[in-house]
Amino acid sequence: MKYSEYVQHDGLGLARLVAERQVSPADLLALARARLAEINPALNAVIHRMDTIADERAQAPVDGPFAGVPFLIKDLFQDYAGVASGYGNAALKRAGFKPAEHAEITRRFIASGVNIFGKTNTPEFGAKGVTEPEAFGITRNPWHSDHTPGGSSGGSAAAVAAGVVPMAGANDGGGSIRIPAACCGLFGLKPGRARVPGGPERSDLMHGAAVDHVLTRSVRDSAAMLDAIAGYEKGAIVRLHEPEAGYLTAIETPPAPLRIGVLDSSPLDIPLHTEALAALETTTELLESLGHTVERAAPAIDGLQLGRDFLSMWFVQMARQMDDVRARTGAAANEFELDTRAMAHVGRAFSATEYMDAFERWRGYRHALAEFHAEYDLLLTPTLANPPARIGEAATPKWQQIALRPLLRLPSARALIRSGIVEQIARENLKHVPFTQLANLTGVPAMSVPLHMTPQGLPLGSQFVGEPGSEALLLRLAAQLETAAPWFDRLPAVGGR
Template sequence: MISAADYARYDGLGLAELVQRREVTPLELLETAIAAAERLQPQLNAVVMPMHEIARARAATALSGPFAGLPFLAKDIFQEYAGVPASYGCRALKNARLAPAEHAEIVERWLRAGVVVFGRTNVPEFGAKGITESQAWGPCRNPWNPAHTPGGSSGGSAAAVAAGIVPIAGANDGGGSIRIPAGHCGLFGLKPGRGRTPQGPHFMERMHGAVIDHVLTRSVRDSAAMLDATHGPEVGSLFHIAPPERPYLDEVGRDPGRLTIAFSTRSPIGTAVDAEAMQAVRNTARLLESLGHHVEEAEPEIDGMQLGKDFITMWFATCAATMDEVKRRTGSGNDGFELDTHAMAAFGRATRANTYVEGYLRWNDYARRLGEFHQRYDLFLTPTLALPPARVGEIRTPGWQQAVLRVLMALHLEGLVLKTRIVEQMVQENLKWVPFTQLANLTGTPAMSVPLHWTADGLPLGVQFGAAPGGEGLLIRLAAQLEQAQPWAQRRPPVHAAA
């Protein structure tokens, strides 16, 4: 049996190498991971659906692939495991315990890479928030300070990786849900570009391709190697994105050259940006200059408020469609869903079809303007988060707003509300913590959060880099250079498997 301290010293590839050298067995790794998850569950609430017996049976079989024998956690949304119920953070689905007949394609590829999935991680209802505090499972907490959120929607996965339960966990990103929790928890979080990893078999593109699956990791090389194992088209893919020039793992340690990098600390929706977030970017800019890169202040000519409104329009409409589908599948009434979800769905249903399409057509404008920007700049640097990680419950909808929402929905006044300036207020209120991440989703471009800053209170606050389409390799090259120049793996939170 490997000790918790020894287990936590290795990244995913490192543990897989131990298995390959027969210094440890997959079952021994699994039992260490399960013990860590169970010990830390009362403090973090990260793993909400254990799969221990399924995992033990798999660990006893012959495994192959670059991560053969590695304990792994999947996110409890879009990453279905055959025969295991998925709750999506929703009471209706949790109670119905509907189990898929087949793996999601991304899970199938993870399994072919050799991982042993032993649980599903905590998410907000339908992954619709940047925090992980569902009524179905209760709040997930940040290992760096359990009074604070690990972010969302991949909050459970981020907490588990940061706490050393696993070195890699499944995540996905439709508005920042890989990068946001990475920024909260001191992790590396790469959001690949649209179409880079599979979405099937139940979806070909979620939210017009704004959503993408990948992982959260402590090391850059784990993220690169897992992308090698999962990228590429699947049966029914709507388009085939150009393959990388070389394996992504080969980008780790490869000289990125002298890059021209633009940076901005201005919130694109006009909300406040904390001094710590601005300092994180300035410190990163100085680090980049010391590595030989050219850094200057600039930003793409994009109306950030309009982009935020178009994002919220799509988000609310998707929430409405998801809620209606869950009602059909489970037979649940309104009591199976949270009030905030009801409100988002109600605004989604009240949105006129032409308004939705007009917003979607503007995605092309944003992509075009960002493409023009990337003709001048290799990368775009911003804070990942505008504000430090919130305390658990801090972003909860106030009681008076809940009362107003109930009245609006009872009187079916959502359509009238959408015609007022309240929509802009909704955008600012919903996105003020995370106004920088949605651009990459709507344009389909790759982006990453890199853990280069901790606040005076000891909380992580990541910085974000965005690249042009197909720029995953460039992002990995730079991330690996930054990881070597300013290592973060040795930093451990107070709540940790090895503590």
């Protein structure tokens, strides 16, 4: 098989060729590695190689829907026993931290038959919507190397978009599957809370706001992988019902005409880029041509307050993550990025009652979204407020870095909280991605679908938010959109073809 043939197949297509003995897992692995060698110097998508593990697996009998298909996992929470896990952090990198056991999501990836041969880049602790960690370097967008592939699953998105693998592991605590999908022209489904495992160490991470899945070029790969990884794990807080016939079977039937509410303004009251609105118009016209009803409507939610509450949880999570790394490695303060230290400093200043007040407001967001879904099947929004940012555009300005350093020496950030800093950070940090956090805090599934390209040749996705348990409906709609406006063969020119 030539690379030009390899890239024409999705994961299920490659697995079928393996099953029919038209190609071997070793052949596929060689093609994936050759493509990685071609593009990785420019993109920096993969930061850890797993060559011995992959070579051994390529020679072993393997079962599963994706048997023999090359695959990459994200270097954040998708731990592989005995393989370095850096999480975008200098201290873990310096210490050569290697987890003693697989994450449950990694076990299920392996059981699906994929051949994992590397780990992809991520911002430090997945804390940003771009992938520019100081410890591992910048990851770039295959469509235009001056722009970001998004984050925090930016390395996975870059590798899939560049044709290294048909799909790769990703996770999403505030948009980290949907944001890079939108930036790189991929399909990205964030499953609902507890749909897939997070254990053994991180079950119900961030109260269930964070969840694992994959970034894919085809909808059917996403559906088939969800069939493979979904399901109850020991110790999970809930046991969810799965579709009787499975997600892959579900997408064979298009959805009945849907009533879809569209939000065409930022929840933070910040003007949207004209291309974000253009992407929404492209999507709306396609939906209407397929018989769906699209109306301007949105849940009654204070978007700025939701942003504050999301960041309150996020800052506390950064503090816990830093404490965990210090306990494992004895890390010094300078082994964490300045922005991470600032987030953790603010997180430590929240009182328990303040944190619980924010968490209690999540119930209100769930109720408001449920009221919306009583009238509308889905919510449609832009995935991003702007086209993919330029590299470095989201970095903290030098003057702010200088101002932050003395504040981090203060024993507490209480004064910062009283000053309204959280609101300021919410507006600044979420202005480019104000739409994705809603699905995380409410625990519902959501997806980004790649239906628009800017005149500059950059992808820009549209987000759909469903009600609890609506993964099958989202996938069915995505498959219908994919058939009507195919994107699989739309590939960037990076590295040549």
